[in-house]
Every structure is written in C-alpha cells, then in structure tokens.
Amino acid sequence: MPEANHSPLRAAQKQLAAVVERLGLGPDVYELLKEPARVIEVSIPVRMDSGRLKLFKGYRAQHCDVLGPTKGGIRFHPRVDLDEVKALAIWMTFKCALLGLPYGGAKGGVICDPRELSRRELEELSRGYIRALAGFIGPDRDIPAPDVNTSDQVMGWMLDEFSRITGHPNPAVITGKPLVLGGSRGRGEATGRGVVVTIREAARVLGMDMERMTAAIQGFGKVGSWVARYLHRSGTRVVAVVDAYGGVYHPDGLDVEALFAYGRQNGTVRGFPGGQPIDNESLFRLPVDVLVPAALENVITEENAPHIQARIVAEGANGPTTPEADEILYRRGVFVLPDILANAGGVTVSYFEWVQNLMQYYWSEEQVVRQLERLMVGAFKAVYRCHVEESVPMRLAAYMVAIDRLAEALIARGWVPATDYHHVPQPEPAEAAVDVFREPAASV
Numbered sequence: 001m002p003e004a005n006h007s008p009l010r011a012a013q014k015q016l017a018a019v020v021e022r023l024g025l026g027p028d029v030y031e032l033l034k035e036p037a038r039v040i041e042v043s044i045p046v047r048m049d050s051g052r053l054k055l056f057k058g059y060r061a062q063h064c065d066v067l068g069p070t071k072g073g074i075r076f077h078p079r080v081d082l083d084e085v086k087a088l089a090i091w092m093t094f095k096c097a098l099l100g101l102p103y104g105g106a107k108g109g110v111i112c113d114p115r116e117l118s119r120r121e122l123e124e125l126s127r128g129y130i131r132a133l134a135g136f137i138g139p140d141r142d143i144p145a146p147d148v149n150t151s152d153q154v155m156g157w158m159l160d161e162f163s164r165i166t167g168h169p170n171p172a173v174i175t176g177k178p179l180v181l182g183g184s185r186g187r188g189e190a191t192g193r194g195v196v197v198t199i200r201e202a203a204r205v206l207g208m209d210m211e212r213m214t215a216a217i218q219g220f221g222k223v224g225s226w227v228a229r230y231l232h233r234s235g236t237r238v239v240a241v242v243d244a245y246g247g248v249y250h251p252d253g254l255d256v257e258a259l260f261a262y263g264r265q266n267g268t269v270r271g272f273p274g275g276q277p278i279d280n281e282s283l284f285r286l287p288v289d290v291l292v293p294a295a296l297e298n299v300i301t302e303e304n305a306p307h308i309q310a311r312i313v314a315e316g317a318n319g320p321t322t323p324e325a326d327e328i329l330y331r332r333g334v335f336v337l338p339d340i341l342a343n344a345g346g347v348t349v350s351y352f353e354w355v356q357n358l359m360q361y362y363w364s365e366e367q368v369v370r371q372l373e374r375l376m377v378g379a380f381k382a383v384y385r386c387h388v389e390e391s392v393p394m395r396l397a398a399y400m401v402a403i404d405r406l407a408e409a410l411i412a413r414g415w416v417p418a419t420d421y422h423h424v425p426q427p428e429p430a431e432a433a434v435d436v437f438r439e440p441a442a443s444v
Contacts, residue, residue: 006298008087008319015323016090019399022392023424028416029407036061036089039082042132044110046124058129060108061089062142066409067097069140071347072106073147073176074129074154080109084297088318092347095340097402099379100427101351106142108133114149126154127161134165139172139358145350146176148221148296152188156181172357175350184353186368187346192226192294193369194345194376195316196234198337199290201380202312206335211235214253214288216310218242218280219295220269223316223343225260227292232256236290242283244295246270249278249286284308293320300325308334315339330393338395340402341383348375375427382427390424400424 013034020030044056059082062070072092085107092105110129114122136142146155155177163169171182179185186193203210213236217224220243228238237253245268248254255274262272270277284291284300287309293299294316300308305325313329314337315321321329321336329336349372356362363371379401386397404424410416 006301006322007083008297009083009090011319011323012087012090015395015399016403018396019403022390022396022422023400023404023407024419024421025403025407026416026419029403029410032410032415033064033090033093033403033406036063036086037065038062038136039086040133040136041082042129044125044128044132046121046128048121049118056110056112056125056128058108058110058132059085060133060136060142060144061085061106062136063089063093063105064406065104066406066413066415067104068102069104069138070106070142071096071101071103071145071175071350072108073145073346074108074110074150074158075148076110076112076114076125076150076154077148078111078113079296080111085109087297091318091340093406094399094402095344095347097405098340098383098398098427099344099348099375100405101348103143103347103351106144107147108144109147122154123157126150126157130158130161131165134162137162137173139170139354143172143350143354144174145347146222152176152178152183155183172354175353175357177353182353182357182362184349184356184368185363185365186372187349187353188222189226189230190349190368190372191223191316191343191346193230194348194372195223195227195292195294195314195337195342196230197345197373197376198342198380199231199292199312199314200234201377201384202314202335202337205384206311208289208311213237213290214239215290215292216240216283216286216288217292217294217316218283218299219293219317220259220263221294223346224292224294225263227294227314227316228254228256229260231290239288240275240278240283240286241269242278242280243269247278247280247283248272248275249283250275286310290314292316295320298322300329302328305329306332308332311335312337314342316343318343326393326395336394338398341379341394341398344379345372345376348372378427382425386424397424401426 088107096103177183291310297319302324305328
C-alpha cells in the first residue's frame, strides 16, 4: 500500500474538495464524487506452466456514470492496490469531463509482474480477468483499455474472451485493440502525441520556442517513448531519458530514433551507447525547459520538487505529483500541465475507437490526428483561460472546468439539488490543424 501521506486516493479527494469549495458547490457533489460508485475485487486462477494453480488478485473501480458509461485502462503491475485503482478511476472521470467525452471514469488492475509470466500464462490471466468481470462491463456500461504493462495483444485476448461469453462479436467493449480487430489508427501513440500538443500550447503562451527547448523524460514506455519522438520532431532536444532499469543523458541531445530502436530491442534504455548513465534523482535536477514524468504515481514529492529546474512539467503519467509537491512547484513558478489535461490523448482516441466500432465505419489516421488536435487544444485553451481569469494553478483550473461540467450533469439528472454556483468557461473545439509531428519525409 502507498504511504498514507502519498495516498493517490487522498490526493484525488483533496483536489476534489478544493474545487467544490472554489465553485461554491454543495456538499452533495463532493459526497457523490469522492469514492467510486462500484468496486469489484476478483481472484483469478491461472494454471502456471509448472502445473501449479496460482490465484491473482484483480480489481475494477467504476467511479461515476453521470455523463455516460465508465471508461478506463487495465494495468498489470506488482504494486497495484485498491487505493490506487480508486484514485485512477476518479481522475479518469475528471479527464473525460475536461475533454467533453461522454464517459465516466473507471480503472482496473491485477497484482502481478508480467515479466515473470510466459505468453501462455499472460493470456490465461487476461482471459480470466475478463471472465470474472464480464457481467460488469460492456459498450454501454464500462469499456476497458490498455494501461501499464498491458498491450493491444492483451486487449485482443480480452475482447475474444468477452465475445465467447456473450456469443457474438462486440468490438466496442474494449479499446486499444489491434487494428484487425477494430482498433483505431493513431491509438498507440495518442497519449504521447497529446502530451506534446499541450507542451506546444504551453510554450506558445509562455513565449518559448520549441526548437530552442530541452527536455528530460522519466519513463520510456507507451507514453514516454512517443513523447520523446514527437518532441524531437518538433525540434526540442531530448537530453535525458530514464526508465525502470536506468537512464541515459547527453547534454547536446540524444538520438531519439536510435534510442527508440535500442529500447525496443533491449527492453530498456540503460546502456544506450549515445550518452552517459543517469538515475531518477539526477534527472529531476537537470536544468531543462520541460520535465515529463511518464511513469507511475507520486514521483514528484516535497523532497525533490524544490530541486526541479524545468519551466514546464508535463504529466504524462497519472498522479505523478503529490499535493505537497504541487504547492511547491506553483510557488516556484513552474508551469504544470496536469495529468487530466496533458495525458488525455489516449482516452480521447479510445473514444474515437469506440465511436468507430459502434458505427462500423473507420477513420484514416489523418482524421484521428485532426480530431485529437481539436479536442486537446480546445481543452488547453479552456484550462488556461480559467487559470488566468481565476488566478489559480493550472491543475486547479483543469479540475474546475471538469467538475463544473460534472456538476451540471448531476443537477440535470436530479442527483443533486440545483444551485447557483460559480461557472467557468467550457472547452470549445479548436480549428483542425495539420499534423506538425509527422515523421520527416526522408525517414518514410
């Protein structure tokens, strides 16, 4: 379990309480949103390759469906616990509300180390998780997706198991699937792309030039690796990357494409010959323009926040900054792009995938990129406007925009009494833009 002082659930509830008070909402809104509406805990039996039967503990938290069916990823990790899953479901509700998506938030997880499982064992675990939860999910109930240590292949197995149980194909029940099973083009890189869209927009309002900026990234998985590639294509020098096994640093900038290939081949960036070793502690102290935490929760704390020199912190991970650290960063003038804004690209393209599955009509990658750009830029502008007009940190502004929309829906459904609370601007989709992060033509 996480330390009580760094509990992600406590952090989510503290953020919620601050916004409810700021908007002048009644206590009913806080009571309805402070905990998931439903939490399912399951035991998943898997016959291991050794012949031994092993039970794995799994969870699914479904937070609030006032805006629509719940939506959220499934992570396989040794440190999964119920407190974390609840918090991530709450944050997903806020993220969907901020982007204007017709979803509530959910999150799932299984306590395991997938590196210790064979492919067959991983498939059995994936199918077993869906068998245990089949009665609680569906395209109009709760739609899972990949998260930490799960992939499009894992989603393919889960989709197949759900289809076997229901007796018919149902691609809209899960997003992040392989293309051949109804996945969306642009889904794999969507979270990283969205992070860089928000960094670009932040650079504009701060008067910074991306071609003169430097960046350091913690995490080089499905989010961090794409953040690095898109930053590199935008002209930003990525000087340091750290993953779970180690890191690499070069003050003049890393060869990101070579690093990406090395990471895929070796499963880590440690030992990459294009730089010198660096650890997490040193990465957070680097004099860079942008710091991107793209790993797990609670990595920026009151201990290391005073030493962060970045002008922009873009949260590629969910909940990477503790509330105490957040206050320190704000006092020091660090411009924080909060997780519910910065990393919303993944759930946004998952929404596009769900829509395509329901219509049985599929979009080109260019269409996906243009629509993602519109929603991400629109959300950034609404949050930044709230940040300026209300004189509040960007995180509080993002929560104010999201919870304003949730409160409106709660009142419209009659879940809470109507009240004359303080409204803030809601996102308006921006004009569609060209793909500024396109791979250079010479590399195609």
